[in-house]
Amino acid sequence: ETGVTQTPRHLVMGMTNKKSLKCEQHLGHNAMYWYKQSAKKPLELMFVYSLEERVENNSVPSRFSPECPNSSHLFLHLHTLQPEDSALYLCASSPAVGGHNEQFFGPGTRLTVL
Amino acid sequence: GQQVMQIPQYQHVQEGEDFTTYCNSSTTLSNIQWYKQRPGGHPVFLIQLVKSGEVKKQKRLTFQFGEAKKNSSLHITATQTTDVGTYFCAGGAGSYQLTFGKGTKLSVIP
Numbered sequence: 001e002t003g004v005t006q007t008p009r010h011l012v013m014g015m016t017n018k019k020s021l022k023c024e025q026h027l028g029h030n031a032m033y034w035y036k037q038s039a040k041k042p043l044e045l046m047f048v049y050s051l052e053e054r055v056e057n058n059s060v061p062s063r064f065s066p067e068c069p070n071s072s073h074l075f076l077h078l079h080t081l082q083p084e085d086s087a088l089y090l091c092a093s094s095p096a097v098g099g100h101n102e103q104f105f106g107p108g109t110r111l112t113v114l
Numbered sequence: 115g116q117q118v119m120q121i122p123q124y125q126h127v128q129e130g131e132d133f134t135t136y137c138n139s140s141t142t143l144s145n146i147q148w149y150k151q152r153p154g155g156h157p158v159f160l161i162q163l164v165k166s167g168e169v170k171k172q173k174r175l176t177f178q179f180g181e182a183k184k185n186s187s188l189h190i191t192a193t194q195t196t197d198v199g200t201y202f203c204a205g206g207a208g209s210y211q212l213t214f215g216k217g218t219k220l221s222v223i224p
Contacts, residue, residue: 042118043157043202043214056211090156099206099213100145100164105156 004106023091120215135218137203
């Protein structure tokens with residue numbers, strides 16, 4: 001059973017809608033991540049947070065806005081998305097930031113933008 | 115920037131056959147991790163290798179890290195239907211992030 005939960009699991013939205021994805025980790029980790037997983041592409045890291053502070057932003061369009069109110073919760077606010085933003089959005093956590101830490105993934109939110 | 119290439123993209127094997135996926139980095143890595151994602155699921159950590167030439171085994175799975183720390187492989191002996199899924203390698207290079215390969219999707223024909 002995963003210690004990282006995500007809601008909603010599925011989301012369909014129009015290009016003018018505003019929605020938010022939620023992630024919660026119950027593992028006591030200090031780092032949280034948002035990834036985008038599209039067909040035929042590698043996992044794309046979007047944002048990294050360490051103890052609620054954003055430490056990495058990989059040139060993600062401003063229509064994606066992350067929020068990390070505490071080390072257990074992570075949000076991804078979405079507005080005026082494009083159809084090419086349709087993908088599986090995965091949240092992950094790790095004990096600390098750094099590529100040597102094992103990452104624990106949530107089940108993902110399957111997003112469809114119409 | 116760092117790139118991690120993974121081949122093959124797809125592999126179909128008969129149950130009982132062996133399977134290998136290869137991972138190559140454009141730069142020297144500090145560590146490499148392997149993840150498995152079942153169909154409809156999310157990536158799950160399998161193992162991490164950090165030493166040059168390191169070999170680790172988990173039952174029928176054998177993981178290797180190259181001497182130059184720029185490549186890695188995952189070998190599954192005598193595949194079973196439970197091995198179905200996509201296997202990802204992910205390289206660490208001392209930064210905040212892991213760089214994931216595109217993955218190898220394994221299908222096992224019973």
